[in-house]
Amino acid sequence: MPSSTLFQLHHQEALRTSKRLNRYFWFGAMISGLFYAVISFWLIQTIFGSNHWLVDLTNPKIWLPSAAFTTTVLITLLYGYYEARRRYSERSAIEHLAALGGELVRAVINPRDRQLINVVEEMAIAAGVLPPTTMVLRRDLSINALVMGGANNSIALAVSQGALNYLTRDELQALVAHEIGHIVNEDIAIYSKLSAMLYGYYLLSEFRHRKDEHVHTAPEKFWHLGDIRGVSNVSIVISELIGFSGIIMMLYGRFMQAKFAREREWMADARSVQFTRHSEALVMTLKKALALKIHNGQLIHPARAQQHFLFLLYHEAPSLFATHPPLEERISRYGTVAKKEELEAIVFKMRQQMSKSDTDKPQIQHKALFTASIIYPLLIAQEQESQPLTPLDTPTTEHREAAILSFFIYHSTQTLFELRFNNIIDQHREAHCARYLKHLSEVHPLAQLPLFTHYLHDSSPEEHRAIHALRQQIKLLIQLDHEFSFFEWCYYLILRNFLSSSSEQTLDYRAVQVHIEQVLALCASLSSENEAKQNAYYLELCTQCLPLSPQPYTAPLTTPQSRINSSKAVLMLRQLKPIYRQQLRYSLNTFWENQERLTLPALYLRYTLNQCLQ
Incomplete structure (x- = not known):
């Protein structure tokens, strides 16, 4: 059965577990009371110096203080629970989220906020509930969200600014559907009750760190008693001792919080798949979060008070006390765990996305990429090459010539007017080239070479002669431009390879060793700016490719004539025997x-050589 259809089974399984967790509070109170009774009884017995515990059970001096201490602890727990419930119900959901940095959406002036409102309404309709008040956590640049309730049954949903920045619309739907799932599963009331329970369990351990918060949680440093040596203030000493005595209940509360929250997260993930019917969107949302977690060291670490409310928790916690299932497990339930290369590609895309301005046109962004010093993950290039091609139309012979020529014009310094003024193109071809240049400027640079190859290989045998004649115009363009850029050279080489007649592939690699070394030197020169590394890469390639005795490494020249010589070297490799070429x-x-x-x-x-060595 496909994993995307198993959400009902997962939901039912998690629901059964969650029902059992409602009894944990009272079970924990009973167990904690028993622990405190035994410990206090042992301490008092030790103080009195008695070793006959059966006799001590009838001694009021022994069991009365023990009973009084245990009763005080349990009363404190119950007081904390009911007091937290009262305080929680005094604030509205909007006030709760505002205290965490949430702001109401600005749909009128912010298009991303407007999209968020639309997504929330869509997912609320899919779930059959009223849309909650929508807010944004502006200062949180991670991928996260949470939903909270408050006074008068108010409900509000908040999404982090990072989620709005990084997620596609489908992924944002999966994130919002997860939070709507918490509403449908009645987690709002249950979470407020859980928070009150935790306040009761954490009250003693937080005695020395009391703060006026509406949801309480244990402090980070709960293992030590605190440095009370030399402290003359008796109240400080007493508060430290009381705080230390609450460790037992605090540990149980941490365990209950983690176990309960994990199961509710599984249920909400199942609801997200149910409402969107798109498990891939949820998987990609989680993968993007995992990529941020691994490659970004400046993510916000929320206080423990917020942990079980959040969609994701980025910092690590011991598995026994983790409030969220591991991201890898959540991903593997509905998809495949991301590999290192995929996560690096995801991070690269998100950083590129954040570096773009909403006002920049794609034409400007794409043109700037040819001169930018950007290092691309190889997986990004492979994804672009495998994307469906988007040619402008099904061109006629005349249109196909204009389309091919537009790639060279795009990388030249000449305008269409200058080309027509110098009689390289006529007015009719100028109009066709203008259309293709506009379309080409909207194509990502990594997708331009596959598109160029498509225009060549999609041509008919009759059109090959016209394309062959086009080479003269391309040569005139290069001469007029007085430049022959590297990118033009790649297009020119693919064009020459396409138009070259099939030659006999019978050469031994030793017969073209000079040409092989020339190509390998070019590969090494583009792999690093450091000349020592270039030389090391060159020797590595010469060793791995074929058993060569290479000449010393020389950095290739970048003049137009040197590039023409390089193209001859590459085309000579087409005559190698298939085994050597492969x-x-x-x-x-x-x-x-x-x-x-x-x-x-x-x-x-890389793309050009793969085309020529096929």
Whole structure:
């Protein structure tokens, strides 16, 4: 049975477990009372110096103080519980979230806030509940959300600013559906009750750290008694002793909080899949959160008071006290656990997304990428290459020529007007090129080479002659431009490879060793800016590709003529015997995979050589 259809089974399983947890409060109170009775009885017995505990049970001096202490502890627990319930009900849900930094959405001026409101309304309709008041945690740049209740049955849902920044609409739906699932599962009332229970359990351990908070939790440093040496204030000493005495109940409260919250999270995940019918969106939301957790060290660590309310918890906790299931387990329930390479690609995408301005046009963003010093994860390039192509139309021969020419014009310094003024193109072709240039500017740089290859291989045999004649216009363009950029060279090489007639593939690699070394030197030069590393990469490639005795490494020149010579070297490799050509291609791909992160020119070279060595 597919994992995306198992949500009902998961929901029922978690529901049965959650019902048992409602009895944990009273069970814990009974067990804690028994512990305190035994410990206090033993301490008092030790003070009186008696070793006959059966006789001491009838001695009021022994059991009365023990009973009084145990009763006081239990009364404190119950007082804390009912006092917290009272205080929790005094504030509205909006006030609770405002205390955590939440702000009401600004749908009129903020398009992301407007999208959030639409998503909340959609998921509320899918769940059959009224839409809760929607808020945003502006200072939280992680992927997170929570829903809280308050006075007069008020309910409010808050989403972090990071979730609005990083998530797609489908992923935002999965996140909101998870929180709506908490509402449907009646977790709002249950969580407020749980928080009150925890306040009762934590009250003694927090005696020395009392704060006026509406939801309480144990302090971080609960294992030590505190330094009371040399303290003359008796009240401080007493508060430290009382705080230390609450460790037993605090530990049980931590365990109950973690166990209960984990099961409710499983149930809410199941509800998210139920309401969206899109488990992949939930999985990708969790993967993005996991990527942030691993690669971002500046995430907000919320106070324990908020932990069981949140969609995700980023900092680690011992499994016994963890309020959320591990992200890897939540991902594997509905999908496959992300590998290191995938997480790096996800982080790269999110950082690129944050570096863009909402006002920047895609044309400007894409053009800037050709000169930016960006290192791309290899997986990003592979994803772009596997994306469905989006050609402008099904071109005629004339349109196809204009489409191919537009790739060279895009990377040149010449305008269409200058090309027509210099009689390289006519007015009719200028109009066609303008359409394709506009479309090309909206295509990501990593998807432009596959699109160029598509225009070539989608042509008919009759169109090959027209494309062959187009080479003359491309040469005139390069001469007029006085430049031959690396990206133009890649397009030119793929075009030459496409138009070249099939030659006999019979050459031994030793016959073209100079050309092989020239290509390997180019690969090494694009893998690092450090000349020593370039030399090491060059020697590594020469060793792994074929049994060569290479000449010393020389950095390739970047003049137009040197690039033309490089194209001849690459085209000579097409005449290698298939076994040598396949070995060369395999070794180059292995080299790039080991690099993991490549510059845009290196990715262009990788694609170009793969096309030429097929």
